[in-house]
Amino acid sequence: MQTINCPRLIERVMANTLESIMISDRRGRIIKVNNAFTRITGYSESEALGQTPAMLRSERHPPSFYAAMRAEIDHRGSWSGEVWNRRKTGEIYLQWLSINALEDEKGYVSHYVAISHDLSELRAREAEVEFLAFNDPLTRLGNRQLLMNRLDQALASCREKGEVLGLMVLDVGRLRPINDHFGMRAGDEVICTQAERLHLLAEASDTLVRLQGDTFALLRHSQASVADMTHLAERIIKDLSRGITLQDKSLLMRPSLGIALFPQDAMNKENLIQAAESAQMQAKSQGRKMFRFFDHGQHSEQQRQLIIEHDLGELIIARKHTGLELYYQPKMCLVSQTVCGAEALLRWQHPSLGWISPGEFIPVAEQTHLCVRLDRWVIKQALQQIKSWQQQGVDVPSIAVNLSAHQLDQEDFASWLASEVAHEGLNPSVIQLEITEGAMIRNGEAAVALLEQLQGQGFSISLDDFGTGYSSLSYLDSLPLNELKIDRSFLQRIDRDERSLKLLRAIAGLALSLDLQVVVEGVETDRQVALLSQFGHIKVQGFYFYRPLPAAEFRELLDLQ
Template structure:
């Protein structure tokens, strides 16, 4: 055992990403992936949680029944999963393998599974080369090989391996040659289709062998070089006497390894104990050197002081020996203070506290002083020892921290904590005297524009000016606080009539709305103010703050730069949103979402060229809910990210099913939101979904809103180019409703434009909207981009689109959004009618309503 090897954290041994699958992956597919990745296990995941593991050894059970190869891996996996922390040392891991009897551990870091550690990893990394060189193969116990004839059925061999709990068998051929069949071979055969035929046809031959006299180190190196985990062992006469595997090496060096580990850990603990003792001693010396020490006799005459005393007070030892400690007195302590001090010393034997003293220079300072009575062998006081430190700076820092804990650093106003405290106090006073209290919430309109255009320094200056104007507009008894960002809150007391509050609010609107001079540039910001009244609107501080905040948003909805008193209907609206948000969380957890699919047709031949996935919510009470009702709220709360992941996964899964069924649908189109795209794990999630569903990337089209695709941020360009490089089609949805830069458009890897349905309000080519459609189609043709017209509902619209050359269409006239199980039948019927009658004239609407046109983002 070499020093420090046992201390290596096992996270350093994880050389490649963990191979994983979901619980619905088939046994056959899991085996195929294990063999393809040349690893010995696959971890079954449920989201980010490892719920099971399936190894090459488990493949032996699968091989006993051919029908089990298509079962979900979740039915046969080993569960629960054995785990080790990423910081577990190599030595501790080796012991865990020995005690548990398992051959694989999942390594976990920060709650996430990062890889799998096997027994082979332990053998390769434990640094026992010197020990392995000293021991020969024949010095360890190796079981005799289990031998089977080459004509034995492969299925029977696998059953025997399972029954005898062995990971390999030696195959004996008629010509005397030997081969080998291992668990990994079984995994490969399962992944390739099954376990038919004779074992001799599938075994590896010839069996590689080593002499029993060779060292374990030579055996390990040979097995690594030949990429094998088993090697035959021959005696001096050339007879095959055993089969050596990596597990044998680990088990036979375990005893020496653990003993060495325990010895090393004991030495480390002893060294650590000594180091801690030395550290404590150093700390004491350090503390003593920093603190002033003064020793007096029993009459309080100074006998000794240390250098720190001189540094802190300015008095040398010669100047204070024989004198009374009162030479340091500041005059701030009263005679009663000193009487209490001496009483504590004589009764308790010590005193501790803060005291003001004076340096030799006359400067006052605060010291933290501990005085202890020292008694002789007879129990009489012989000396007093005083230890003190200068805490002046600490006291100032505490006062500063106390201020910062209750005030906003930028404006000097009260912060949220102090505001809530003063509001509570104002409510108590109002209740006592039967008065009212007003809470005002003030938010600056479009303040973000100042930060984005002039920078945060300019924004900070604006906030300071606004704070000053708010303070100036109120009485000294009122409270003004900054709640964070550009939000302020105020507490008004002792007013006669609620109309007085309105007058104050109007005055604040006028004051804050005046021009602000920033380096010669005049800036104008306007506020919106919401007001709640105690006790009319509520009796609790938190309730009044919430209601004032709701009223402030009501003021913004009225056009900004106004004040708004709270009204009860505001609470109803807010509660409805909270209820819907809670139901959305439940809907995601209880699988209440579903997808409808609407095909896109090529007018030239009636074929489907794409299918758009549209989100619906099957509410247990409200029935089918279109996304226009809930998507906006999901965007605001960030729920759109997991919902978007679900939509993408479900759409890809359905597309794979269509491919397997032979239904030609072109591409599956999925709407993605900006918030979803800009999450750190978007590309990783997309890769995982495509991998798990086995959907070819070119079969997927992501639809982005025009405002998002035309965003000039560098990140969106990088993201779109990465998606295109992976073969994923990109479409701009609702094109024409935003502000597109043609120069930027030609540089993006976009292959489809979907014209917003609003332009089809009339199909009159002389109408401006008709001209816009004609221009977009021409532009798309010039740039080599497909153009799809959304919302086709009438024959006149269809005829107009044929006229302008827009051949890809989607809308109620052709097909309404349908569940997946109805789409194939509907699409085939519509395609036959279209081809038979030279167009789509007879593609009439059936079922659904206009609200089903809403998309997933």
């Protein structure tokens, strides 16, 4: 069995341990230190030998602290705890110190061994973790969590004192193109520069935080009058709009800022933040480099739009379609005074908003590209309704459905429509497809080709809202059309403008001479009917005769003919 040299082993342990080890005699004179002691304190072994541990004292502890330490060592033979000491450089540091008294064979204290661990790095890491819990690592400003905490405190104080609290939300603008062109590091530089500018403008009592990306918030805790917030907003917009130089190029910034006040705009922190964000979006949508106070009316409209967008998506994507219904507005032949067609119009009864106008939800469908699915649902419903009426022995005239511009982009539309019509056992002539001039311009030659294909399959094509765009007469000859619908705006002028009447008569006459059917929209008065009766065999549509009717009422109308 190998014999272990204990003194040599102890030397190796002391040399390699990470903890500082200091051994002193019974009088407290240092007789041995290890490498870790030198590394941590900065004192070499030769400088420490013969000294007492008092050489490390930081003066942060009173004499009573060391007296208590000494008393516990004398009584229990050991002591441990946190101690602030001083390095040779003068830097004060925190360490965990354990002191043990060693006795000789007779039971008398012969030596003291002090083992310590430097807590500086650990406490620095803990401090950094604590800092990052409430601060942004890039700008060193506060973060959203800090804002939420300060809002709780500020709102409680303002409620108690009856004071006004102001919250600003702003973005510096142009961050995405800067990141794309100059790189993410340049974007970070811009954020830091703008953060410094904001810091100089904020008061010591304000809470300034970076929420995310290039979005900041500034909380004025009390006495935030409209005048004070306006003055601060003007200074912020001015300073943040100044140029920033990146790679020898000066970039002008375009900040936008929103302001919300407690208690007039919101009563809790979540709604106050939402109100400030809403105001900021209003400023952003109006051109940037400006600020806006929260507008309750505009916010309500935005909320309504969000509800419509969300719930419309739910209806169409989930295929529930609850509340959607087709109404039918008759087209009247003026000469015979009979119903000779109808337009299928979509109506939506929302469970909480009530009836929503197509003029409100159709643009939402267009913007979110839900219109393609919506068009096809309308077509399927119309086909099923026509089939049902025919099975009941009703003589159903051609029913028109509106097509969005996005529908004309769908390569499968012609085949899909033909398949749906065949599935219901109907003739293509029962459906008329209405398109607008804008859709034709947007889709160009592809749209013309698609319409030619549809017309060749037996579907009737109508050009809707003629007179609201370019209204080129060449369309009447170059497009595959069966019908021309003249916009209601012409009728609004013919009562007072003879030239408008002549123009309307000329357009109708030209279309009729090209074997196109003519429909004039928006007929509402006796005089309009009298004037249009002179135009020959045209159709009209408007409230003078009928408003859009539910399916049951339209069927009753057909029965009366």
